[in-house]
Amino acid sequence: MSDPRPGRRLLTASTGHDGALLEVDDFRTHFDTPDGLVKAVDGVTFSLERGKTLGIVGESGSGKTVLARSIMGLLIGKNVIRSGSATYNGDELVGAGKSQLRALWGTEMAMVFQDPMTSLNPVMKVGRQITEGLRYHLDLPKGEANEQAMQLLDSVGIPDAKRRITQYPHELSGGMRQRVTIAIALACGPKLLFADEPTTALDVTVQAQILNLLNQQQRERHMAMVLVTHDLGVVAGRTDEIAVMYAGQIVEKAPTHSLFANVRMPYTEALLKSIPKLEQPSHTRLQIIGGRPPDLIHPPPGCRFAPRCPYAQPKCHTEPPPLQEAETPGHLYRCWFPVGTDAGREALAKNLAHHVPAAEAAVTGDPVMAAKVELADVPGGGV
């Protein structure tokens, strides 16, 4: 792909080549299916230093989970095609052998999974699930491993660790189980932690606790953390940098504060708008993003968000916008008519004048209009 990426050069320059723990460059993961090549991750570039947290945000099917698993090398199958580069501490992960990766898994990089109900082995005691890694990777004797397991449980906020290690997963609540999976992930002291929607399966009240726990552990252990989520609110206060993904690409990436202060990409704006706010009167309609994520086998030729974008102009449908830098350093976005600029305002006004459904839906919040976007999105559907 001859996609010009002015951001890439700048990115490596700002982080320094040696400093970054994880460097991902033009990383792609495609799935070869009978229907065609599914481009789940299509040219992602970012880097992450130790002690920093990167939030990856996007709706279902945007490729964020595939990205995390693919970087780690957890995707298996003959139909998985990875290309580009992802280096951990300078070691290339793409194309690395099984034994090479196994040496990294657990001790160098670890992952916390989405659903604590299924990511623990139901027939194995909690204690043994934690000590397994310790004994296997660090060669700790049984007693020491048990001691360490209890300390870990204690550090992830599980009281009465002595009793808990003798229990089975089904005896614990969802939040507790997620704490256990975090303890397992942290057991061998990884330097890089992937948290793949760690709170999606949990109660709202527990979500904050788990996120705070992850944050606290990340700070204490000086880990790099990739926090994958579909909720911008989750990453808002807990990340140093946010990458917004859409249809397998990063469409906006910025330091957290500058992203929220200065949204450029219409998709990010739409995501932000779709979060219900406390100050809104009750029964305010939730703002939705009309349409559906694009077909990843045949993505739109221009901007991938164009079919649903309130700002979209003819140019957007034909020419893919490059990742370009905003005024604030480190803020990259992929848009021809960015939010908050004159070009963007003009484009929106033009669309409103022409009664483009996506634009009207975005401005009025009218779900009927949003539904029209959906119809327009269906091939042969039309309005």
Place this chain on the structure above:
Amino acid sequence: MSIITRAGKNTVPVPATLVTDTDEAKPKRASVLGFGGWLASLWLILISTSAIVASWLPLDEPGITDFTVLANNSPPFEAGHVLGTDEIGRDILSRIVYGGRVSLVVAVGVLVIGMLVGGTIGLLAGFLRGKAEVVLMAIVDIFLAFPALILLIAIVAFLGADLFKVVLGISLVSIPAFARIARATTLTFSQREFVLAARAAGATRSRILVREILPNVILPLLAFGLLVVGIAIVAEGSLAFLGLTSQETISWGGMINGGRKPLQLENVAHTAMIPALVMFLTVLSVNMLGDRFRAAFDVKEAAL
């Protein structure tokens, strides 16, 4: 309760007994076995222990004809034989107890061989996928395509009729079923996130198979195995009834066969009926326990 409070002004004081009643009625800890399950286990324990210690029990020799009894087929509680004698004057109780040995050996043998061989085949097929799965399951499907009893008769006729070979034959017939169950369960559990989590923690494939998947597969396999045991006991009985097993081995099926001819006479139904009843109760018990086991296991699954 909620109706009363919602009524507002017309609130009726709730009788104390009502409140304490519901509070104190703590649910009894649900027993895994239940009453029927307890009876079933008692019966199985009785049958298997008596079979094991048969030589030390005060029983008549099972193979010796009691010549003091004038007529064969003497009914129960006559001439010093608790369950009577069979068509050639042998003690039925003793033969039932000794016959239990055959059923016990068949049950344990088929369970062990089926789980070991069938379980391994299924586990490997479900875990390795690809060509290994295709080849293994093709072999299994070929065996499944044969009518079991006919295949069994052929095996016994070919290999010989002693107990060891009968067990081997029945096991061979039951291996495909074990393999399929093991494969299906392995497939399900391989997809679960904890397997991926184990991989992400750096576990090797063999370690994942043995430590993560096997313990999950073995429980449903065992539950299924208990159901197969019932079928295996009947299968051995069928072979014995058809006279295809060694005539020297005392077996319930053989006893039923022996009692078949005198059935036409009057008052001698017990010769065939007692072993039939014992076999019926045994198989029923095994099935019941298998069912309870599966139910208990499923509940645990659902709670996860």
